[in-house]
Amino acid sequence: MQxxxxxxxxxxALRLADNHRQFVxxxxxxATKPEIKQAVEFLFKVKVDKVQxxxxxxxxxxxxxxxxxxxxxxxxxxxxxxxxxxxFRVGE
Known part of the structure; x- marks a missing residue:
């Protein structure tokens, strides 16, 4: 998953993460949108709603x-x- x-x-990016559950x-x-979605779901064990x-x-x-x-x-x-x-925050 490179x-x-x-x-x-x-x-x-932190404001988007806090308010809209979007990560940058x-x-x-x-890279294509389906490849990005698959990589994020595989690496972080989450469900992706959309990719822009x-x-x-x-x-x-x-x-x-x-x-x-x-x-x-x-x-x-x-x-x-x-x-x-x-x-992604360290120390929390």
């Missing part, structure tokens, strides 16, 4: 006189069914 790269932990993951660029994906464009950056670009990446918003939860 589809999921890492969870995205930010203020927005960085996923492979060629967003392709994030890499930023243009300047390093001195050198122009560069960060890689494009894909993130998935995974909504869980009622009664299921994933806990």
């Amino acid at each position: 589809i999921l790269i890492a969870p995205r932990v930010s203020e927005k 993951f960085k996923v492979l660029p060629n 994906v967003a392709c994030v464009k890499g930023k243009q950056k300047t390093f001195g006189r050198i122009q560069g670009k960060r890689k494009d990446w894909k993130k998935a918003y995974v909504g869980l069914q009622e009664g299921f939860d994933i806990n």
